[in-house]
Amino acid sequence: MQRQNFELLILGTSSAAPTTKRNPSAQLLNVAERFFLIDCGEATQIQLRRYKTKFQKIDHIFISHLHGDHFLGLPGFLASMHLLGRKQEINIYCPKELKEIIDKINSVSETRMSYEIKWHFTKNDKLNLLFEDDKTEVYSFPMKHRIFCTGFLFKEKPLLRKIDKFKLDKNKVSIADINNLRKGEDVINAEGKKIKNKDVTIDPEEARSFAYCSDTIYDENLVKYIKEVDLLYHESTFLNDKAKRAEETFHSTAQQAAKIAKAGKVKQLILGHYSARYVDLTPFIDEATPHFKNVMLATEGKKFKI
Amino acid sequence: MQRQNFELLILGTSSAAPTTKRNPSAQLLNVAERFFLIDCGEATQIQLRRYKTKFQKIDHIFISHLHGDHFLGLPGFLASMHLLGRKQEINIYCPKELKEIIDKINSVSETRMSYEIKWHFTKNDKLNLLFEDDKTEVYSFPMKHRIFCTGFLFKEKPLLRKIDKFKLDKNKVSIADINNLRKGEDVINAEGKKIKNKDVTIDPEEARSFAYCSDTIYDENLVKYIKEVDLLYHESTFLNDKAKRAEETFHSTAQQAAKIAKAGKVKQLILGHYSARYVDLTPFIDEATPHFKNVMLATEGKKFKI
Numbered sequence: 325m326q327r328q329n330f331e332l333l334i335l336g337t338s339s340a341a342p343t344t345k346r347n348p349s350a351q352l353l354n355v356a357e358r359f360f361l362i363d364c365g366e367a368t369q370i371q372l373r374r375y376k377t378k379f380q381k382i383d384h385i386f387i388s389h390l391h392g393d394h395f396l397g398l399p400g401f402l403a404s405m406h407l408l409g410r411k412q413e414i415n416i417y418c419p420k421e422l423k424e425i426i427d428k429i430n431s432v433s434e435t436r437m438s439y440e441i442k443w444h445f446t447k448n449d450k451l452n453l454l455f456e457d458d459k460t461e462v463y464s465f466p467m468k469h470r471i472f473c474t475g476f477l478f479k480e481k482p483l484l485r486k487i488d489k490f491k492l493d494k495n496k497v498s499i500a501d502i503n504n505l506r507k508g509e510d511v512i513n514a515e516g517k518k519i520k521n522k523d524v525t526i527d528p529e530e531a532r533s534f535a536y537c538s539d540t541i542y543d544e545n546l547v548k549y550i551k552e553v554d555l556l557y558h559e560s561t562f563l564n565d566k567a568k569r570a571e572e573t574f575h576s577t578a579q580q581a582a583k584i585a586k587a588g589k590v591k592q593l594i595l596g597h598y599s600a601r602y603v604d605l606t607p608f609i610d611e612a613t614p615h616f617k618n619v620m621l622a623t624e625g626k627k628f629k630i
Numbered sequence: 631m632q633r634q635n636f637e638l639l640i641l642g643t644s645s646a647a648p649t650t651k652r653n654p655s656a657q658l659l660n661v662a663e664r665f666f667l668i669d670c671g672e673a674t675q676i677q678l679r680r681y682k683t684k685f686q687k688i689d690h691i692f693i694s695h696l697h698g699d700h701f702l703g704l705p706g707f708l709a710s711m712h713l714l715g716r717k718q719e720i721n722i723y724c725p726k727e728l729k730e731i732i733d734k735i736n737s738v739s740e741t742r743m744s745y746e747i748k749w750h751f752t753k754n755d756k757l758n759l760l761f762e763d764d765k766t767e768v769y770s771f772p773m774k775h776r777i778f779c780t781g782f783l784f785k786e787k788p789l790l791r792k793i794d795k796f797k798l799d800k801n802k803v804s805i806a807d808i809n810n811l812r813k814g815e816d817v818i819n820a821e822g823k824k825i826k827n828k829d830v831t832i833d834p835e836e837a838r839s840f841a842y843c844s845d846t847i848y849d850e851n852l853v854k855y856i857k858e859v860d861l862l863y864h865e866s867t868f869l870n871d872k873a874k875r876a877e878e879t880f881h882s883t884a885q886q887a888a889k890i891a892k893a894g895k896v897k898q899l900i901l902g903h904y905s906a907r908y909v910d911l912t913p914f915i916d917e918a919t920p921h922f923k924n925v926m927l928a929t930e931g932k933k934f935k936i
Contacts, residue, residue, distance in 0.1 A: 341710040344679045348706075366706040367673035373650045390738040392709045396702075400654075400672040403698045404647040421738040428734060432696045432727040434777050471740050 328356040328459070330480065330532045332555065332628040335371040336363075337596040339539075339561045339575070340393050347371055347624060348393035349538055349597060351557070352382070353478055356459045361385045362476060362536050368397035369404050375625055380410055384455060386462070387418035388538055389473035395422060399429045406437045413440040417454045417464065419472050420445040446474045451549060456481075465549040467540040469574045475537045477549060483528035485521070492524040532630045535590075538597050541571060542580035547587045554630045556590040557622065559597035563607055566599075578608040582615035596622030634662040634765070636786065636838045638861065638934040641677040642669075643902040645845075645867045645881070646699050653677055653930060654699035655844055655903060657863070658688070659784055662765045667691045668782060668842050674703035675710050681931055686716055690761060692768070693724035694844055695779035701728060705735045712743045719746040723760045723770065725778050726751040752780045757855060762787075771855035773846040775880045781843045783855060789834035791827070798830040838936045841896075844903050847877060848886040853893045860936045862896040863928065865903035869913055872905075884914040888921035902928030 331354045336347030348365025352372070359382045361368075372379055387395050395418075405414070416422070423443050430437065444454060448466035455462040459481055464474040484506035487494075494502065497519065501511040510521050535550040538559040550556050561575035570577050576584075578595055585593035593616055595608050602608070605621050612619045620628070637660045642653030654671025658678070665688045667674075678685055693701050701724070711720070722728070729749050736743065750760060754772035761768040765787055770780040790812035793800075800808065803825065807817040816827050841856040844865040856862050867881035876883050882890075884901055891899035899922055901914050908914070911927050918925045926934070 340713050342673075342676050342679075342706075344676060347676075366703065367648075367676060370648050370650060370653075370673060373648075392706055392735065392739060396706045396709075396735075397672065400648075400698055400702045403702075407646050419738070421734075425731070425734055425738065428727075428731055429698065429702075432725070432731065432777075433698060471738075 327529060329354045330356070330534075330554075330630045332534060332557075332594075333375060333377065334594075334596065334622045334624060334626045334628075335368055335375070336365050337598055337622045337624060338365075338393070339559075339597045339599050340391075341600055342366060342393075343600050345624075346598065346600070348397070350397065351536065352377055353534060355478060355480060357381075358457070358460055359383065360462065360478060363388055363394045363538065364396075364398040364401055365393045366396040369401040371624070372401075380405065380408065380412070382414070383412060384415045384462070385417070386454075386464075386476050386536075387416065387422060388467070388475065388536070389469060389471055390419050390421060391471065391539070394538070398422070399426060402426065402437070402441070403433075403435065406435065406439065410439045413442055415442045415444060415455070417444045417446055417462075417476075448472055448474050451477070463549075465546075467537060467546065468543045469539045469541065473539060475535060475540070475546070475549065477533065477535045477553070479533045480531035482531050485525040485528055488524055488526050492519070534630075537584075539575055541574040542576050542584070544584070544587065546584055550584070550588045550590060552589050552591075554591045555594065555628060556585050556588065556592070557594045557596060558584055560595040560608055560612070561597050561599050563602070563611055578611040579615055582612035582619060585616040585619070591618065592628075593619045594622050594628060595619060633835060635660045636662075636840075636860075636936045638840060638863075638900075639681060639683065640900075640902065640928040640930060640932045640934075641674055641681070642671050643904055643928045643930060644671075644699070645865075645903045645905050646697075647906055648672060648699075649906050651930075652904065652906070654703070656703065657842065658683055659840060661784060661786060663687075664763070664766055665689065666768065666784060669694055669700045669844065670702075670704040670707055671699045672702040675707040677930070678707075686711065686714065686718070688720070689718060690721045690768070691723070692760075692770075692782050692842075693722065693728060694773070694781065694842070695775060695777055696725050696727060697777065697845070700844070704728070705732060708732065708743070708747070709739075709741065712741065712745065716745045719748055721748045721750060721761070723750045723752055723768075723782075754778055754780050757783070769855075771852075773843060773852065774849045775845045775847065779845060781841060781846070781852070781855065783839065783841045783859070785839045786837035788837050791831040791834055794830055794832050798825070840936075843890075845881055847880040848882050848890070850890070850893065852890055856890070856894045856896060858895050858897075860897045861900065861934060862891050862894065862898070863900045863902060864890055866901040866914055866918070867903050867905050869908070869917055884917040885921055888918035888925060891922040891925070897924065898934075899925040900928050900934060901925060
């Protein structure tokens with residue numbers, strides 16, 4: 325059986341002003357066909373079309389903070405879903421002032437949306453559960469930036485145990501008990517015989533996780549939130565020769581991102597949110613690799629599959 | 631001597647939701663190196679970069695109305711000019727609620743712009759002068775759309791008369807009097823002799839004009855505002871088989887745009903603001919031409935020079 329999807333699509337990698345090559349921040353995470361849009365810089369809806377994503381399947385949008393390059397694509401995206409006749413409600417997890425902006429824009433354009441927006445306002449005090457269903461959990465956690473900002477942590481729920489088909493005669497066990505076995509319980513079969521879980525099941529694959537950190541100053545407090553994730557996206561607006569500028573603007577360098585990844589013992593690091601001054605991105609890899617080996621560059625349209 | 635520029639660059643031609651091929655409404659008009667940005671749909675700043683325009687030379691922005699596809703690129707464009715360190719003030723001519731939106735966005739992002747915005751709120755009662763300098767005049771005029779909306783009229787000022795160098799001995803006339811002659815006056819030369827204007831000057835080229843009509847229902851009241859312009863942009867969201875839909879949504883068809891152009895005796899008509907349902911745009915030309923011959927399609931990146 326093929327494993328359920330856990331796939332990240334990069335929609336934008338520029339910091340602040342977009343360029344003709346780089347769009348502002350946005351990523352689309354698919355966890356078992358739940359589509360999570362993370363940040364929504366200007367023209368994100370065009371990027372979503374360009375990469376042929378399932379536009380209307382996005383039910384959850386997460387906005388880290390209210391600098392324009394992280395949310396100015398949202399009003400247009402919401403309007404387009406309305407114009408396309410969306411009925412399904414959409415959940416937006418964000419700083420509370422975003423609702424005021426969207427309400428204002430809809431009010432002046434005299435738009436009454438075809439669907440409901442459910443607002444969930446983020447706090448940046450600690451790890452907070454934002455969303456959960458049978459397969460996924462999403463948390464926010466505090467980040468240090470110039471204005472209120474949170475990161476997001478996406479986790480698969482622990483997977484059910486696998487039945488070892490060579491060791492269990494399925495005909496002798498009810499479907500309900502197969503589910504109980506998969507949950508880790510022992511069961512009694514039709515013949516009244518106890519079946520021990522450990523005799524007939526094997527460990528499932530480990531649940532996967534992704535953490536999103538944009539924008540943030542170098543901050544070791546992040547480590548506890550992103551600990552051992554499979555995939556960490558950490559902004560790297562600058563290279564280390566601009567470390568002072570990074571600190572002043574509450575951003576990070578590639579080296580600092582790598583240090584956080586290492587301290588967090590994550591499996592893989594993705595860099596992004598590059599300042600427009602950098603045309604060639606190779607130095608980001610060169611700078612990060614000595615500190616953390618498994619590092620890759622986010623670029624528009626790139627997919628990361630776990 | 632080469633004539634001063636009068637050139638329109640199309641930045642976006644989609645109505646409502648953008649597609650991967652078409653951006654929402656925006657145009658850049660250059661009149662004698664005054665750069666006028668007209669509407670500013672999402673991702674206009676990316677289009678401005680794509681077509682290598684002089685980004686920071688735009689001092690005047692005109693917003694017709696507050697449907698998202700006509701202004702949602704403005705917050706990001708203003709932010710980018712700030713990030714690039716602009717000092718020169720910028721003038722925005724628009725419905726008054728736009729200021730509230732921009733103020734709100736700057737407030738939540740804690741941005742204090744590096745330059746001043748001078749707001750000029752449009753009225754839609756009659757032809758109103760919005761801007762004038764020594765070479766140009768810009769007016770707004772009322773349009774009928776679902777919400778408050780204006781068109782814009784850009785006019786070169788009447789040009790000065792030309793000195794006929796074969797008929798005037800410049801050595802016998804002061805520079806001040808040459809300017810008076812160019813303004814159409816008679817003068818007295820150094821020898822006390824009257825020089826009649828009609829003997830030594832010839833007519834200048836006619837002043838050029840451009841009218842922008844987006845978005846509007848078919849409305850013959852427009853004719854008086856766009857009368858005899860050199861270039862008319864008139865929206866054509868639909869083809870005539872969707873005339874009912876056009877009327878319901880306060881938009882126009884290609885045929886209706888052509889009828890307005892004909893009634894206004896304009897020299898050239900440009901169509902645009904196409905519904906995403908139309909992939910091939912040839913039928914827009916086919917439908918308009920029987921009613922008005924000199925018609926062209928707006929497409930992204932196209933330049934119209936008068």
